[in-house]
Amino acid sequence: MKQGTFEITQNRHLTDAILEMRLKGDTSAVTVPGQFVELALPGFFLRRPISVCDRNEAELVLVYKTVGKGTEALSKMRTGDLDLLTGLGNGYDVSASGKEPLLIGGGVGIPPLYLLAKELLQEGKRVQVILGFNKEEEIFYEKEFKDLGCEVHLTTVDGSKGVKGFVTDAMTDLEYTYFYSCGPLPMLRAVFKQSKTSGQFSLEERMGCGFGACMGCSIQTAEGTKRVCREGPVFRKEELPW
Amino acid sequence: MVDLHVDLCGIELSNPVIPASGTFGYGYEFAQWYDIDILGSLSFKGTTREPRYGNPTPRIAECPSGMLNAVGLQNPGVEKVLSEEMPKLKEHFHKPVMANVSGFSVEEYVTTVSKLEREDQIGWYEINISCPNVHGGGMSFGTDPCQAAAVTEAVRKATKKPILIKLSPNVTDIAEIARACEASGADGISLINTLMGMRIDIHTGRPILKNVTGGLSGPAVFPVALRMVYQVSQAVKVPVVGMGGITTAEDVVEMMLAGATAVEVGAANLIDPFACKKIIEDLPGVLEGIGVKDIKEVIGGSHRG
Structure with missing residues (x-):
């Protein structure tokens, strides 16, 4: 820090x-x-x-x-x-990815996956990415992920581009060894339910300090109370009581 | 050289700056930013007899010149504070520490203090009878002089160490509560806890905080805190620890002129982890600028003629 x-x-x-x-x-x-x-x-x-x-x-x-x-x-x-x-904060654990990690991002949850994708590609992994948006006008970073060398799958809720529906609708046909996700809470919970492997979730919460002092962003996990800012924002699937 | 030493209930502080409870954890988080041994003392996170998860999130909301919090006394409980938090605190802080204690019944305050008695590094107890974010306890003790007196009297019997009672500003006459605590054996008074407030999200029409209400802190409350410290320090003979929105060394001097012997710095730590360090470093210059060689000279300075 x-x-x-x-x-x-x-x-x-x-x-x-x-x-x-x-x-x-x-x-x-x-x-x-x-x-x-x-x-x-x-x-x-x-x-x-x-x-x-x-x-x-x-x-x-x-x-x-x-x-x-x-x-x-x-x-x-x-x-x-x-x-x-x-x-x-405690970021994504790259070492858990296996050979073919899947990155799942929704809206403004997409940005932290970019640096993650870069690092996974540097380690020689095959990186597939699902980017979910509400509609075509809201799409960003599609080209940036493609330019890195990721296989990009788009979803839009209104069907204006890519698969019509949510990120989970694009997950069904994909094979992956592990997943990393970031996005709105309902999306993360849906990914949690649908995912076939272990993975990691980056959570969002209103924070006071951001470095572990105020307990403003504490959540209940399967392993007790944790601070999104300090032990998180990234949590393993096994930690979340969903 | 300006002398920054003050005496708080018989214990000397190298300077009057104390991070306020709930904004500094058990100290060690801040040791990653600077050497916390430079602090006068620190008031650790409000501790209760049982572990508490606290309130559901969102617990935090932005306000003009301040913030609302409704953490709800999240803490691991007194046993874990003694066995896990204190050893980590001791690695970084080697001065007497202020133990902030909360409760939901008189007996709970007494039990928690009695357990903390085995920790030698505790210099003072700060008895929080003013948390606005819990139900059926906390602040209810601090808004009634009789209940405030009852807690003070019971804790008085449980320890020989100095006890400070931390008061709520959410009362009509704070001086009356302070006098009741002094008469029941308090060695000092600390004030103010947060002011109860709320915010509503205009897009959802719902309160931002899940707890609906929260405690307002930050520079927004400084004038209110200053006024109350001014009143209480003239109503009691025991020392007063002043807090509420202190952000700069100038604020410290102002609070001491109002009657505080020492000060606590709260919300400022959350927006600038170096806040207390900067205040301590700036204090000598600010005092020199007003011709003061010993900080003790400014305590209660505004009361005189």
Whole structure:
């Protein structure tokens, strides 16, 4: 975990509500895919937790959705510095993947799967990805995942592109050794029920601090109370009492 | 050199800055950010006799200049605090610690304190009779002078260590409650706990917090806290620990001028893990700027003429 100042180098819309922000600064604390940052927003009290989509030695990429006044304000920032806590949370365990992992993302849950896909491909895995959206206009990062070398399956609830329905409708015919998922809670619960193998889920919760101090984001797991920000946000299937 | 030492109920603190209960866990989470031995003391997470999961989520909501929380006293229970949390705290913190204790009956407070008696590193007990986020206990003891007195009196018999009673601001006359605690054997008063509040999501029409209401903290409550510390410190002779929205070294000086002997820093820790460290580092400069060489000089300074 580190605190640092990052410079906004880009903040562009991918869709109406989804933006991609590039930040220059010390990224050394970001070591595992699935971790998040806590971003201080001028004029707001609490920091905002946002998952890391990609990183290199000098740059972080955050892909986020405008859902309230805070992210709305963030979406309007084009330049300037942001104060970030980085390297927060327990990310995805890449070593559990087997040869053919399946990545399942829904909407704004997709971004942390990007860095994960990159790392799995580097380890020579065959990576299949299901990206779920409500409709065609909301699709983002389809090309980015394809360019990495993933096999991409799209689903839209209204059927405007890809398989009509939910991510689980695309899971039925796929063979995989393990899965990694991130998305809205109803989607994760559906994936939990439908999945044929073990896997990992990244959860979302309103947070106070993001580093384990306030107990604001605690959930009940099969192994007792855990903090989404500290023991999570990624939990193994076996940990979740669903 | 500015002298930052203060005396709190017979125990000397190297400086008056104490992270507030519930914002600092059992200390070790913050040891990853800085050396927590620089703190005056720390008030650990509110501890109860039994383990408590707390309230369902969402437990947190943003507010202008502050936040609401409805954690609901999540803690592993006194036995695990002694066997698991204290050993981890001891690795990083080597000064007397403030044990924050909550309960749902007078007997529960007494049992929890009695069990904590075997831990030598506890310097003071901070008896929380003011949690707004639990039902049938917590704050109900802190909103009635007779009940506040009953808890104080019972805990007084369970320990020889100093006891501070942590008061709720959700009362009409906080000075009356403070006097009742002092008369029943309290060695000090700490205040304020959070102010009860709520937020509603206009898109769903539902309260943001699953618990419906929560406790407001952060800079938004600072003027209210300051006023109450000013009133209570003149109503009692025992020392007062002031808290509520403290974010800077200037806030610390202001709170001490209002009558606080020491201060607790709460919500600021959650938005800046280095908040207490920065406050302690800034204090000498702020005091020098107002011509103060010994921080004890400012305690209650606003009461004089």
